[in-house]
Amino acid sequence: MENLMEELLWRGLIQNQVPGLKNKLNQSTTIYSGLDPTSDSLHLGNLLPIIVLIHLQKKGHKSIILIGGATGYIGDPSGKKNKRILLDKEVLNKNAISIEKQIHHLLNFFSEKIEIVNNKNWMKNTNFVEFIHYVGIHFSINYMLSKESVKNRIENKKNGISFMEFSYSLIQGFDFFYLNKTRKCEIQIGGSDQWGNIITGIDLIKKKTGKKTYGFTFPLITKSNGIKFGKSEKGENIWINSNKTSPYKFYQFWINISDNEIEKYIKIYSFLNPKTIENLIQNHRKEPSKRILQKNLAYEMTRWIHGETKSKKIIEITSILFEKNHRIIHILNEKIFDTIYENIPHACLSKKEFNKGYFLTDFLKKIGFFSSKKKADFAIKNQSISINKKNVKKNFLIKKENIIGNKYILFQFGKKNFFIVKIF
RNA sequence: GGGGAGAUACUCAAGUUAGGUUAACGAGGACAGACUGUAAAUCUGUUGGCUUUGCCUUCGCAGGUUCGAAUCCUGCUCUCCCCA
Structure with a gap:
């Protein structure tokens, strides 16, 4: 004591x-x-x-x-x-x-x-x-x-x-x-x-x-941008309740903490003992690109709040979603897609509806990934949309070939916004 | 009670004095692109909606004048300041 x-x-x-x-x-x-x-x-x-x-x-x-x-x-x-x-x-x-x-x-x-x-x-x-x-x-x-x-x-x-x-x-x-x-x-x-x-x-x-x-x-914990810590960029609170903040989002919140703040937060929020933390900090400083502190803190917090099983799953799908090699996604089994579907923002669509044929812009609006067609259109023009991890160059008609794993289409906007659609 | 100022998009804030290239200067924030490491910094783009070479809706609210209004007129609501 x-x-x-x-x-x-x-x-x-x-x-x-x-x-x-x-x-x-x-x-x-x-x-x-x-x-x-x-x-x-x-x-x-x-x-x-x-x-x-x-x-x-x-x-x-x-x-x-x-x-x-x-x-x-x-x-x-x-x-x-x-x-x-x-x-x-x-x-x-x-x-x-x-x-x-x-x-x-x-x-x-x-x-x-x-x-x-x-x-x-x-x-x-x-x-x-x-x-x-x-x-x-x-x-x-x-x-x-x-x-x-x-x-x-x-x-x-x-x-x-x-x-x-x-x-x-x-x-x-x-x-x-x-x-x-x-x-x-x-x-x-x-x-x-x-x-x-x-x-x-x-x-x-x-x-x-x-x-x-x-x-x-x-201390009142504020981030370097002055926003109260514990709030997302949009100013929303990060909640413990998984209905209010999904475990995936919760995990991502910690992963995204910047280097110059992560040392402070792992001390405050994790229950790891000081010696362990000091070790992690040393290792992190040697190779910051490995994001050792972020990963550790995100894991510690997620398993505390949402449980071991859930956090393992989230780590697994995170590594898939952020995988740079876009071929990987095509060789995954259906079970993993089911897990991804459960954990990130998603929507489902009947085959009948899908077969009507939609252009990408309309599709993005329809499934609710984008609030307006204009925004979707702009995102495509900017080349910030990917389908199944592959960058989209221009607007096109979504086809059967875009469905992978037999029933899923994975959309991505920017680096870290994902959305998955299930066709049933 | 008397007098004055104001209300513009996520926020701040121009424009209103001679009504018309104004979807509305600029700044911040946010988002995206490039570079990276799902980092920071930097540079670039976007920041009403749609059936997108065009159309529709938006400058406190409701009317009016006009070919045309954020800008002029009338009424209303709200906010702030000063004097009693």
Whole structure:
């Protein structure tokens, strides 16, 4: 446990810390982090607290994950320039249930059991007057106004802050107090935007009980282009749920991380031990074109989230899809095509429909690979379309000969966009 | 309550003062091509739709004037600023 703090620092998982944290981490204690059920799935952003809690638990601490059924109902103003869209209780409950399932799934992988609590269970019977008296008495308005999250919104006349959001940090502060009282929880962790809320909890516990508690935050991870990490180029979140982000896409996300960022991310996201990571980094630097770090991280993450079998399959089809020799594709068996079909964007078309005869541009639009014929047309002109790995030079009528494996046609746009059509 | 400014494509932002080469300058982003390693950087192209030498739809919304309107007129909605 002595090295825990150093390891967390080495991994880049500590941005800000309460003094004395290091000593506290040297003895077994209880740590919690909360996440509000604003969606029915976790994404790479809110996976981070869970990763850190697992690290801590593995080193002998007890971790608690708090699902914010109550706080989600209020909406955390931290890190938000504008008002949040409010979710009603039913949605929050549904989200909480499916997130809890996901968390169990994530923990099973490590055979770790982490307690999951929901703050609606202790907030639902709270009386407003009692709460304000019990908690509000300890916080001056001056103190609350000085919080970064509040300050920003007060200066912003257009999107002022509601009293409800203003009170958010008191509820989160109370959560920490409650967990300290009932579960001897002494450390709260969160993303860097949670610093203010964590301090509120620490202050509340101090004032109520005189006990000293701790906290730390991890950095807000942004990519070099300024986009929040964990979002795709289009700004979509990369979700844990395979219906929202396909395992193939998930794998590709990691594979595509650039060299100058991959070292940082493998430290943050993978559970490989530091020595292994250092070795991989050395090897990667020798031959960056092998993409050792990207492949390792992509594999580690995909097998954690989507399982060993699935990730092996994805690696297999990835190597086929990105194979430079276009002849390879013609000697594959049907089973592999079936696997490809299941894992990448696809469409199916009846033989009857196919036999009507389509020009490539119309076909691409029809199957949904391109949203408009013009775009498809332009792509062909640019020679960025391939059929069955073979570059298309100009628009032509799709024929039977284009079907391979007896029932599939593989389309490719650019280097990394694939689409497969099944003719049945 | 009084006065002023504005609303243009994914975003920012020209054009509006004399109405017509304006699908709408430019920048960013995004996508593609070349080079590579499914990297970065760089250079090039694209960035409303279609039955593509042409047609249709688009400059806050609804009307009007005109052969013709993002540009002029009327009404409406919304946003911002200043003074009370």
